[in-house]
Amino acid sequence: MKRRQFWALVAPSVVVMFGFMLVPLYQTLRWSFESVNYGEAGTFIGLTNYRAALGDARLGRAVLFTVGLTVVASAFCIVFGYVLAALVNKLGRARPLVLGILLISYVSPQVVGAVAFSWLFDSNFGGIVDYLLNAVSGGAFGNPLWFTSTWPNRLIIVANVVWFMLPFAMLMILAGLQGVSEETLEAAEIDGASPLQRHLYVIIPSIRGVLGFVVLILTMDVIRVFDSLIPLAPQSLTNGNESLMVYIYRVAFSEASRNLGLGSAISVLTIILILILLFPSIRNIVKEARA
Amino acid sequence: MTLDIPAASTRSSQAPVDLAPEAGRGRPASRRSRRAGVVTAVVLTIVCLLMVFPFLWAALSSIKPTDVAFANPPVFRFAPTFQPYVDLWQTTDFYLYLVNTLVVAVISTIVALIVGLPCAYALSRYTGISSVVLLVLALVFRALPRFAVVLPMYDISQSLGIYDTTYALAGALIVINQPFTIWLLRNFFAEIPPELDEAAMVDGCTRFGVLRRIMIPLMGPGILTAGIFVFLFAFQEYLTAAVLTDTSSKTVPVFIATQLGQNLPLLQQASAATVLLTLPVIGIALIAQKYLVAGLASGAVKG
Numbered sequence: 001m002k003r004r005q006f007w008a009l010v011a012p013s014v015v016v017m018f019g020f021m022l023v024p025l026y027q028t029l030r031w032s033f034e035s036v037n038y039g040e041a042g043t044f045i046g047l048t049n050y051r052a053a054l055g056d057a058r059l060g061r062a063v064l065f066t067v068g069l070t071v072v073a074s075a076f077c078i079v080f081g082y083v084l085a086a087l088v089n090k091l092g093r094a095r096p097l098v099l100g101i102l103l104i105s106y107v108s109p110q111v112v113g114a115v116a117f118s119w120l121f122d123s124n125f126g127g128i129v130d131y132l133l134n135a136v137s138g139g140a141f142g143n144p145l146w147f148t149s150t151w152p153n154r155l156i157i158v159a160n161v162v163w164f165m166l167p168f169a170m171l172m173i174l175a176g177l178q179g180v181s182e183e184t185l186e187a188a189e190i191d192g193a194s195p196l197q198r199h200l201y202v203i204i205p206s207i208r209g210v211l212g213f214v215v216l217i218l219t220m221d222v223i224r225v226f227d228s229l230i231p232l233a234p235q236s237l238t239n240g241n242e243s244l245m246v247y248i249y250r251v252a253f254s255e256a257s258r259n260l261g262l263g264s265a266i267s268v269l270t271i272i273l274i275l276i277l278l279f280p281s282i283r284n285i286v287k288e289a290r291a
Numbered sequence: 292m293t294l295d296i297p298a299a300s301t302r303s304s305q306a307p308v309d310l311a312p313e314a315g316r317g318r319p320a321s322r323r324s325r326r327a328g329v330v331t332a333v334v335l336t337i338v339c340l341l342m343v344f345p346f347l348w349a350a351l352s353s354i355k356p357t358d359v360a361f362a363n364p365p366v367f368r369f370a371p372t373f374q375p376y377v378d379l380w381q382t383t384d385f386y387l388y389l390v391n392t393l394v395v396a397v398i399s400t401i402v403a404l405i406v407g408l409p410c411a412y413a414l415s416r417y418t419g420i421s422s423v424v425l426l427v428l429a430l431v432f433r434a435l436p437r438f439a440v441v442l443p444m445y446d447i448s449q450s451l452g453i454y455d456t457t458y459a460l461a462g463a464l465i466v467i468n469q470p471f472t473i474w475l476l477r478n479f480f481a482e483i484p485p486e487l488d489e490a491a492m493v494d495g496c497t498r499f500g501v502l503r504r505i506m507i508p509l510m511g512p513g514i515l516t517a518g519i520f521v522f523l524f525a526f527q528e529y530l531t532a533a534v535l536t537d538t539s540s541k542t543v544p545v546f547i548a549t550q551l552g553q554n555l556p557l558l559q560q561a562s563a564a565t566v567l568l569t570l571p572v573i574g575i576a577l578i579a580q581k582y583l584v585a586g587l588a589s590g591a592v593k594g
Contacts, residue, residue: 005498006417010425013410013473020466021432024443031443038446084338087331094332099584100577101339104346107583108572109544111529112565115551116345119352119562125361128348163342168587175588220434227529227544231551245530248438253445253534260442267439274434282427 031264038260049265059266061240062247063273066223069154069243073161074218078211080162081169086199088170089177099171106167114228117160121146150239153232157241160228165221169214176210177203216281223274244270346569353562360559375563378556385546385564391457392542392568395532396525398461403472403521404514406465411476412502416485426477429470440467441534448535455537463535464525472521478589479513480506516586519579526572543568 032049036042053059084102091098105113119125123143133141144152180203188202204211226245229236236242237250248270252263352360353375359366360375379385414422444463445454453459487509488501496504507514529544536545543564550561576583 001413001417001498003417003419006413006419006421009409009413009498009502012406013469014425016406016466017429017432017469017473020462021435021440024440024447025435027443027446028439039449084335087335090328090331091335096580097577098335098339100580102342103576103580103583104569104573105342107523107527107576108346108569109527109529109547111544111548112568113345115547115561116349116565118551119361120345120348123363125558126348126352126363126365128365131364163345167342171584171587175584178588224434224436226437230529230548245436245438248436252438252442263438263442267436267442270436271439274436275431278431278434282430285427285430286423 028264028267031261032268034261036260038258042261045261049261050269052262053265053269058242058247059269062242062244065241066244069158069161069225070219070222073158073165073222074215076158076162077165077169077218078173078214080166081173081214082204084166084170085173085177088174102167102170104167105164108164110164110225110227111230113164114160114231117156117163117228118147118231121156147233148235148239150241153235153239153241157229157232160232161222161225164228165218169218172210172214172217173207176207180206212281212284216278219277220274223270223277346565346573349562349565349569353559353566355559357556357559360562361555375556375559376567379560379563379567383546383560384541385543385560385567388541388543388546389567391536391540392526392544394457395461395464395540395542396522398458399464399468399525400518400522402461403465403468404518407469407472407476407517408507408510408514409502411473412480412506414473414477415480416488426474429473433470433474437467437530441531445534454535455540457540460532460535460540460542461525463531464528467531468521468524471524472517475517475520475586475589476510476513479510479516482589483509512582512585515579516582516589519575519582520586523572523575 031042033044033046034042035045035048088095088098088102120129121127123130127143130141130143146152146156184202184206185198188198193201224245225243226249229241229243229246233239233241233243233246236246242250244266248263248266251266252258252260354371354373355366355369356372357374359369414426441463448454448456448459483506487505488498491501491505492498527544528542529548532542532545533548536542547561547564547568550557550564553561
């Protein structure tokens with residue numbers, strides 16, 4: 001394809017994507033150096049917003065919580081996703097139906113799923129989970145404060161994130177499993193490898209690329225998680241489960257002060273964090289494309 | 292010649308026995324492999340139930356009489372009622388929110404595809420460095436924190452006087468989902484051999500002609516896949532809709548989230564709204580499962 005043709009074909013998309021992304025991004029960058037109210041021009045105040053953001057313990061807590069959530073939820077998604085994919089891979093005619101059902105939590109609106117999720121735990125609304133667990137354990141389980149206590153709240157947040165990201169991880173890994181060579185597997189079986197050994201030494205190494213890609217997407221999507229935290233972590237300001245996105249939202253949009261400059265500075269810091277995390281995979285893509 | 296959707300479901304046609312384990316194929320089903328099949332079936336049934344349980348519970352709450360809808364301990368024996376659905380329809384603007392959600396999703400899907408298709412085609416065929424740079428930038432854009440883009444959009448839409456309109460929200464979603472759209476479509480285009488383009492051009496077709504007459508017809512399933520994804524993304528969106536809309540173009544996810552802090556009848560209406568919003572999504576998941584799987588799988592193969 002000629003260069004001119006390339007640019008003619010990509011032009012509309014580039015204008016949409018870059019025009020309407022770069023202008024807001026530039027605005028965010030500028031606001032991060034300003035003291036500003038919505039709808040008014042800001043006044044330049046240098047690095048004051050950054051100093052305020054970095055000096056506030058709330059930012060450190062939000063980063064820790066967000067990174068922790070990302071690591072734990074991704075790990076669960078990968079492990080459960082692998083087991084599920086291996087099971088679904090054995091299915092015959094039931095496979096389309098099972099895949100369809102498993103996809104539901106991934107394709108429904110996150111905020112709506114999280115609202116439905118919160119009703120399972122909230123004792124004001126029936127608390128079916130407490131009820132069932134107490135029925136099984138004979139009441140030993142009690143009634144944890146799912147929304148106000150730090151760790152029970154973390155538990156339901158992780159459970160929710162795994163619930164809606166698991167189908168994605170499972171499907172990707174399933175697609176990877178389709179590409180594992182049958183001959184190698186048979187050879188391993190003839191050599192006396194147990195099923196566990198076949199998974200550990202044949203299948204997992206050969207889908208390393210897919211697993212890497214799943215981790216990349218999981219990282220990008222869990223860091224940005226916002227929708228489901230609105231219903232699931234209403235007390236996050238006091239119980240320490242405030243994520244970076246919720247923090248930005250509160251500072252810049254929903255709290256009375258509506259400090260747009262400070263919110264923008266935190267956004268810029270988040271972008272830097274994401275770029276650092278993305279760097280290895282970006283390098284891989286460039287390397288692959290050059291080859 | 293059709294575009295081969297690398298569906299994970301292709302194998303389903305080969306296995307003759309329902310839930311038959313792979314190892315049992317081609318030889319008499321041994322007792323061990325049959326037992327493995329039963330275990331697989333039981334585990335997957337439990338997982339499937341757990342995955343839909345939040346929605347089942349919401350559905351159950353929505354048809355209980357209001358006084359026991361969220362009673363603690365839960366009530367399991369009740370006379371079903373559809374009153375919350377009637378109230379939802381009659382006393383709130385749910386209908387308006389539903390129309391808004393659909394309008395935003397349809398507009399943003401159509402425009403995103405029209406804008407994204409030529410770009411994705413060019414990205415799959417052009418081997419220059421600008422192609423790689425664009426793809427990497429798209430990936431970075433996809434990973435950006437939404438607020439870095441959405442809050443300025445809020446400010447801009449207010450100063451332009453298009454705040455709280457469905458087309459402003461649709462426009463924002465087209466922009467935000469464009470990186471995903473072009474990545475997905477580009478991966479589908481890359482599966483069509485470039486020799487096909489060359490043959491058509493030897494026969495006198497222009498580049499644009501190749502795209503219009505050959506690629507787009509061939510890409511049918513790929514375009515459908517991308518369309519389903521972009522539609523679902525728009526349908527699901529909460530953050531952007533919460534910031535860019537107020538009353539007149541509010542969408543259903545925003546409505547459901549704002550009902551949360553309300554009292555009992557309204558809360559039960561929210562569970563009815565949850566059911567009404569989730570039912571079509573479940574329909575899409577079951578009917579278009581093949582395309583959703585193909586869309587996700589294509590990313591994996593190329594990533």
